Amino acid sequence: MTPSDDPARQGTILIANPSGDLYGSDRMMLEAARGLVRDGWRTVVTCASDGPLVARLREAGAEVVVLSAPVVRKSMLSPRGMAALLRDIVTRLPRMRRLVREVDPDVVLVNTVTVPFWTLAARTCGTPAVVYVHEAEAGLSGPARALLTAPLRLATGVVFNSETSRRVAGWESADRQLRADVVPNGVVGPAQARPARLEITGPLRVVYVGRLSPRKGTDLVLRAAARLRDAGVETDVEIVGSVFPGYEWYETELRELVDQLDLAAQVRFTGFRETVWRELADADVAVVPSRLDESFGNVVIEALLSERPVVVADHTGLAEAASGFSAAVLVPSDDEEALARGLLQVRDGWTHYRAGARRDAARARREYGTDRFHARLLRALRRHTAPAPSAAPGDRQWTPALD
Known part of the structure; x- marks a missing residue:
């Protein structure tokens, strides 16, 4: 130098x-x-x-x-x-x-x-x-x-x-x-993670964090929520993020899809947030459903640092980020049914995944x-x-x- x-x-x-x-x-x-x-x-x-x-x-x-x-x-x-x-x-x-x-x-x-x-x-x-x-x-x-x-x-x-x-x-x-x-x-984590609730009572709280775009699979979260509702499992879904300029049409489609699936009472669009620790703390489980290749999965690590299980599309850098974490559930990509099954797996095994997420947070801090x-x-x-x-x-x- x-x-x-x-x-x-x-x-x-x-x-x-x-x-x-x-x-x-x-x-x-x-x-x-x-x-x-x-x-x-x-x-x-x-x-x-x-x-x-x-x-x-x-x-x-x-x-x-x-x-x-x-x-x-x-x-x-x-x-x-x-x-x-x-x-x-x-x-x-x-x-x-x-x-x-x-x-x-x-x-x-x-x-x-x-x-x-x-x-x-x-x-x-x-x-x-x-x-x-x-x-x-x-x-x-x-x-x-x-x-x-x-x-x-x-x-x-x-x-x-x-x-x-x-x-x-x-x-x-x-x-x-x-x-x-x-x-x-x-990956930066919260100053202090808020422990997840001890048991799931009422709707399963699901959070999506990221760009709103077809490649990120935001619509899959809505379709998975509809499948769970039809199976008798209620969810509360928070969508955190905004579109890239020029993709406003996709947000319009997402909001129309909410109406088509009769999910208005279960889904809220929060918009972009500079920090997402409150949104992750309010959730039971995060979802990262990207359809297309990702070099890494920052949101996967952010969820684990927040002591929250995460359901992740099983491909490329998302799988690399999730590797070895017990509270990361890998599911086939571009598959709303598989995403719903992954969320149900977390709900039904809540005691296991809640404890796993707490252990994973320590490892995520060490490695990332x-x-x-x-x-x-x-x-x-x-x-x-x-x-x-x-x-x-x-x-x-x-x-x-x-x-």
Whole structure:
């Protein structure tokens, strides 16, 4: 690392984030920024849009610059979308390079593969760039996945947030060409978990936390609740989250589905919450029903840290996050009946799952605590900013940053 003029300062880092939101990858970037500031780094974060994340970053001691930058969305993977993306690149790349030169960082951390042109901006300024990968899009076509991951070739190094995201990247050549780390997510828990109720009396209290989107399977929660009701099991369902701009139609469909299934008295939409500890504490069980691939399952760990059982779709990073936890019930994905059976399993085995969730909370704090995450990420950043060692063709350079 280039020494800082301030002997107490470790260096300067510029973090590029695609939004000002506070969802999964945004929260992990916020936690990374907290750790870097505490370690003595000058931490500058640029977000492509304003939002609740900006205030939280400033509270953590980071400098924040809101600068519109090209963000790759699936809607852009078409001729018309690519043309619009190209115009954005031509217009905005010079401003991005100017910010890199003004901040003069020791390294640029590019948060997610959706802002790949920050890697280009950094490397054309002669600055090391590390891409922090939170995606696991195995369901994309080969060409689309290649397009999203191609910018990794420009990076000095790559940090994957799970073994799932590393595997799905599908880059055998990266084993030879890049020093890459797997740094599992560090998940913040409640200051003190509220114990779950001793027995289930009345409706089973179910909570969904996350984006409202078809891929997240929010509608499956409603259909599972209807199946349970028809079987004589009442539920009280809280939906916590909001839609991504442009997906307002999906929330409308969800509310219409509530009416169609006659669930108005059982379902409430809480909207986005910066912290979800009260909602998890009010619930008996959490659900994570994503239909499509996930690189990790932060909500799985948040539920367990809150001492609540969780019913989880059995695939990709969700299964990785749930692995080894006795209060995590894995069910087939995109299957409302299986989701209902999983919820019924928790209700009928409440004494077992309540006790298991209390034990799991301690393990979740050990394995996915923020202090451990900070230490792993800092080691990875230092390694990727240092000169790369030479390697013979075929040598593997994966160096998981695990204790």
